[in-house]
Amino acid sequence: MNLAASADKQIFDLAIVGGGVNGCGIARDAAGRGLTVVLLEKDDLASGTSSASTKLIHGGLRYLEHYEFRLVREALIEREVLWSIAPHIIRPLRFVLPHRPGTRPAWLLRLGLFIYDHLGGRKALPPTRALALDTHAFGKPLQPGLFKRGFEYSDGWVDDARLVALNARDAADHGAIIRTRCEMIQASRSKDLWQITATDRCCGTSHVITARIVVNAAGPWVGVVGHRLPSTQQTCATRLVRGSHIVVPKIFDHDRAYLLQNDDDRIVFAIPYEGDFTLFGTTDADHNGSLSSIHPSPDEVTYLCDSASAYFSRTIRPSDVVWSYAGVRSLLDEGAGSAQAATRDYKLDLETSGGAALLTVLGGKITTYRRLAEQALALLEPLLAHAARGAWTATQPLPGGDFPIDAVQQLVDTLARHYPRFDRAYLQRLANSYGTRAARILGKAESADALGEHFGATLRQAEVRYLVHEEWARTAADIVWRRTKLGLRMTAAEIKRLDAWLAEALAAVPSAAQL
Ligand SMILES: Cc1cc2nc3c(=O)[nH]c(=O)nc-3n(C[C@H](O)[C@H](O)[C@H](O)COP(=O)(O)OP(=O)(O)OC[C@H]3O[C@@H](n4cnc5c(N)ncnc54)[C@H](O)[C@@H]3O)c2cc1C
Numbered sequence: 474m475n476l477a478a479s480a481d482k483q484i485f486d487l488a489i490v491g492g493g494v495n496g497c498g499i500a501r502d503a504a505g506r507g508l509t510v511v512l513l514e515k516d517d518l519a520s521g522t523s524s525a526s527t528k529l530i531h532g533g534l535r536y537l538e539h540y541e542f543r544l545v546r547e548a549l550i551e552r553e554v555l556w557s558i559a560p561h562i563i564r565p566l567r568f569v570l571p572h573r574p575g576t577r578p579a580w581l582l583r584l585g586l587f588i589y590d591h592l593g594g595r596k597a598l599p600p601t602r603a604l605a606l607d608t609h610a611f612g613k614p615l616q617p618g619l620f621k622r623g624f625e626y627s628d629g630w631v632d633d634a635r636l637v638a639l640n641a642r643d644a645a646d647h648g649a650i651i652r653t654r655c656e657m658i659q660a661s662r663s664k665d666l667w668q669i670t671a672t673d674r675c676c677g678t679s680h681v682i683t684a685r686i687v688v689n690a691a692g693p694w695v696g697v698v699g700h701r702l703p704s705t706q707q708t709c710a711t712r713l714v715r716g717s718h719i720v721v722p723k724i725f726d727h728d729r730a731y732l733l734q735n736d737d738d739r740i741v742f743a744i745p746y747e748g749d750f751t752l753f754g755t756t757d758a759d760h761n762g763s764l765s766s767i768h769p770s771p772d773e774v775t776y777l778c779d780s781a782s783a784y785f786s787r788t789i790r791p792s793d794v795v796w797s798y799a800g801v802r803s804l805l806d807e808g809a810g811s812a813q814a815a816t817r818d819y820k821l822d823l824e825t826s827g828g829a830a831l832l833t834v835l836g837g838k839i840t841t842y843r844r845l846a847e848q849a850l851a852l853l854e855p856l857l858a859h860a861a862r863g864a865w866t867a868t869q870p871l872p873g874g875d876f877p878i879d880a881v882q883q884l885v886d887t888l889a890r891h892y893p894r895f896d897r898a899y900l901q902r903l904a905n906s907y908g909t910r911a912a913r914i915l916g917k918a919e920s921a922d923a924l925g926e927h928f929g930a931t932l933r934q935a936e937v938r939y940l941v942h943e944e945w946a947r948t949a950a951d952i953v954w955r956r957t958k959l960g961l962r963m964t965a966a967e968i969k970r971l972d973a974w975l976a977e978a979l980a981a982v983p984s985a986a987q988l
Contacts, residue, residue: 483509483683484509484666484683484684484685485509485510485511485650485682485683485684485685486503486508486509486510486684486685486686486857487499487500487503487508487509487510487511487684487685487686487687487688487853488510488511488512488513488657488667488669488682488684488686488687488688489503489510489511489512489513489687489688489690490513490657490687490688490689490690490691490698491512491513491514491521491688491689491690491691491692491694491698491834492512492513492514492517492518492519492520492637492641492651492653493518493519493521493522493523493637493690493692494519494523494633494636494637494640494837494839494842495690495692495834495837495842495845495846496512496514496688496690496691496834497512497518497637497638497640497641497644497651498640498842498843498845498846498866499688499690499834499845499846499849499850500512500640500641500644500649500651501640501641501643501644501647501649501846501866502843502846502847502849502850502864502865502866503644503649503846503850503853503861504643504644504645504647504648504649505643505644505647505862505865505866505869506850506854506861506862506863506865507859507861507862508857508861509648510644510648510649510650511649511650511652511682511684512641512644512649512650512651512652513652513655513656513657513669513671513682514651514652514653514654514655515654515655515656515657515674516653516654516674517653517654517945517946517947517948517950517951517955518634518637518638518641518651518653518944518945518955519633519634519637519638519955520955521691521692521693521694521800521801522692522693522800522801522802522803523633523634523636523637523692523839524633524634524637524798524800524954524955525633525716525718525767525798525799525800525801526633526716526800526839527716527718527742527744527752527754527755528630528631528632528633528744528752528839529566529628529629529630529631529742529744529839529840530551530552530555530556530563530628530629530630530631530839530840531548531552531628531629531840532545532546532548532549532552532589532592532593532628532840533545533548533817533838533840534585534586534589534626534732535740536817537585537588537589538585539814539816541816541817541818542592543818544816544817544818544841545589545592545593546592546593547593547841547844548593548838548840548841549589549592549593549594549595550593550594551840551841551843551844552593552595552598552628552629552840553594553595553596553597553598554843554867555629555631555840555843556597556629556878557868557870557878558866558867558868558869558870558871558874559631559636559639559870559871559874559908560874560876560877560878560879560880560881560908561873561874561876561881561884561904561905561906561907561908561909562631562632562635562636562639562871562874562905562906562908563629563630563631563632563636564629564630564881565597565598565599565627565628565629565630566627566628566629566630566729566730566744567599567625567626567627567728567729567730568625568626568627568628568729568730568731568732568742569604569606569611569623569624569625569729569730569731569732570582570586570623570624570625570626570731570732570734571606571612571615571620571622571623571731571733571784572620572621572622572623572624573619573620573734573784575736576734576735576736577734579622582624583603583624586601586624586626587601589601589626590626595627597878598627598628598629599627600626600627601624601625601626601627602624602625603622603623603624604622604623604624604625605621605622606620606621606622606623607620607621609623610727611623611625611727611729613725614724614725614785614786614787615784615785615786616783616784616785616786617786619784620784625729630744631839632905632906633839634954634955634956635906635955635956636839636842636871638944638945638955638956639871639872639873639874640842640871641944641945642871642872642943642944643871643872646872651945652671652673653945653947654673654674654675654947655671655672655673655674655680656671656672656674657669657670657671657698657701658670658671658672658679658701659701660687660701660702660703661703662702662703662827662828662829662831663828663829664828664829665685665828665829666683666684666685666829667682667683667684667685667686667687667829668681668682668683669681669682669683669684669687670682675947684829685829685830685856685857686829686830686831686832686853686856686857687702687829687830687831687832688831688832688833688834688849689702689831689832689833689834690834692801692803693711693713693760693764693801693802693803694764695711695803695833695834695835696711697764699833702831703827704824704827704831706822706824706826706827709805709806709820709822709833709835710805710806711803711804711805711806711835711836712759712803712804712805712806712809712812712815713759713760713761713764713801713802713803713804714757714758714759714760714801714802714804714812714815715756715757715758715759715760715767715773715799715800715801715802716754716755716756716757716758716799716800716801716802717754717755717756717758717768717769717770717773717774717777717797717798717799718752718753718754718755718769718777718797718798718799719752719753719754719769719774719777719778719794719796719797720746720750720751720752720753720794720795720796720797720961721750721751721753721781721789721793721794721795722749722750722751722793722795723745723746723748723749723750723751724743724751724781724785724787724789725743725745725751725785727745728745729745730742730743730744730745731743731744731784733780733781733783733784735780735783736783739757739813741753741754741755741777741780741781742754742755743781743784743785747958747961749961750795750961753777753778753780753781753789754777756769756773756776756777757811757812757813758770758773758812759812760801764801767799767800767801768797768798768799769797769798769799771791773799774791774794774797775791777789778790778791778793778794795961796960796961802817803835803836804816804817804836805818805819805820805835805836816836817836817837817838818836818837819834819835819836819837819838819841819845820835820836821833821834821835821845821848821849821852822834822835823852823853825856830853830856832849832852832853834849843866843867846866847864847866847867850864851864872908872910873907873908873909873910873911874908874909875908875909876908876909881904881905884904884908884909884911885897885900885901885904888900888903888904888911888912888915891912891915892915892918892919894919894920894921895915895920895921896921896931899921899931902931903915903936906956906957907939910943913939913943914935914936914939915935916935918935921933924936925938926974928963928967928970928971928974929959929962929963929964929967929968929970929971930959930962930963930967931959932952932953932957932959932963932971937952937971937974937975940952940956941975941978941979944956946975947975947979948972948975949968949969949971949972949975952971952975953968953971
């Protein structure tokens with residue numbers, strides 16, 4: 474929809490600043506309740522922290538040490554809720570926790586895992602069990618003779634950036650206007666309404682949007698956006714903490730992840746990643762630099778390599794790293810000493826005293842985004858004149874997720890029956906990315922060639938077109954690093970070719986819908 478043509482005249486119930494998981498989660502929830510919503514994202518969806526996480530749907534075993542029982546319980550419950558609404562992009566992940574002499578004692582691990590198993594209404598996920606790592610296959614990749622005992626427990630895996638895109642898609646399916654590459658620049662406020670000036674970064678045009686309520690869901694930019702909004706209250710302090718990850722060719726063959734306890738009391742995860750790789754992360758470093766380009770520092774890369782090498786029989790060196798990324802957490806600053814001790818809980822700050830209402834989202838996790846959105850709507854609804862539908866997002870599938878949690882393989886089987894000439898690994902990738910909507914990409918095609926130009930690593934024109942039409946993709950980076958992770962398998966020349974194709978195709982049509 475053209476923002477200039479429609480949004481400039483309309484009065485929205487909510488104008489949301491920030492297209493990360495929290496902004497898109499609130500947009501989805503609000504639009505599904507019948508509210509009118511516009512969401513502004515200055516870059517691509519999930520271009521901030523929400524594509525740079527460890528990608529765990531987890532209670533946060535570590536947070537028990539900081540007595541964060543409320544947060545852990547809420548997050549544990551959310552694991553199965555989110556899995557059930559998005560079984561294509563979320564799956565259970567079992568973690569092996571090797572006991573290492575000199576770190577937390579085994580009895581403490583056992584106690585923590587007992588609480589973890591029982592605090593959050595676990596139903597479908599399997600419970601914790603003890604492992605004899607000196608004989609078990611999961612001990613094989615570890616340094617010989619060092620790890621005799623260990624535990625195995627459940628959490629979940631999510632494609633974080635796709636979770637954001639699917640929330641945005643569902644919000645739009647419920648009537649929300651999603652504007653990417655559209656930066657909120659300034660705003661003024663009367664008793665009942667906001668006037669928000671936003672600039673389209675593709676064409677440089679400005680628009681004024683009118684809304685009853687503004688939601689500042691700008692993640693690490695919450696303070697920057699806060700300064701652009703007239704406010705009577707001081708925004709709560711946040712602490713910006715960078716976390717980095719490295720990806721190396723896979724160092725173990727099974728499907729379990731490892732939780733590694735470091736000598737400095739921190740933990741690092743080693744996670745099977747995209748079939749052929751292992752993901753290691755993360756770090757906690759106070760971030761004082763620019764937010765426009767966030768990268769792992771050489772020290773962080775070395776730290777992650779050393780953490781891995783202390784556990785695995787294979788030594789991991791910085792030269793093994795095939796990809797790395799970093800993101801910045803915007804954490805509630807409650808004066809914790811170390812960055813890792815800062816709370817991962819969130820706060821919703823509602824200001825109504827200065828005129829039209831302003832809701833500021835502080836902190837949060839991917840895992841708790843849906844509950845955060847529900848609580849945001851519960852706070853806002855009394856401020857809206859018209860009654861809206863109640864909470865609904867716990868049971869309604871995200872786009873493509875309308876199948877049972879244990880039926881991904883059945884979905885692949887169905888696709889294989891309908892598309893017998895396609896490679897099963899390709900159909901599996903589509904099912905894990907798009908769920909039941911994979912058929913919208915495949916259409917009536919009888920072979921891969923019918924899907925148009927091949928850009929590399931099985932990415933074809935039909936998928937690119939789908940991502941542009943349905944998921945707001947505009948550049949190669951949107952597609953190969955956020956909507957998919959095909960960047961791990963494509964060459965620089967292939968990615969450049971995709972960028973050139975997109976630029977040409979988007980320039981040739983007045984709207985992406987004609988691509
Ligand atoms: C290293 C790391 C690991 C993590 N691991 C996990 C994990 O495993 N599990 C988990 O549950 N959580 C994890 N988290 C936490 C989780 O990633 C974040 O809590 C979550 O992504 C924050 O989402 P958000 O929407 O608040 O912010 P963001 O995703 O940063 O979104 C904010 C958006 O606002 C946009 N924006 C800013 N200014 C403007 C403006 N003026 N106009 C328009 N748009 C604007 C930005 O471009 C950005 O896209 C991790 C975080 C980090 C950093």
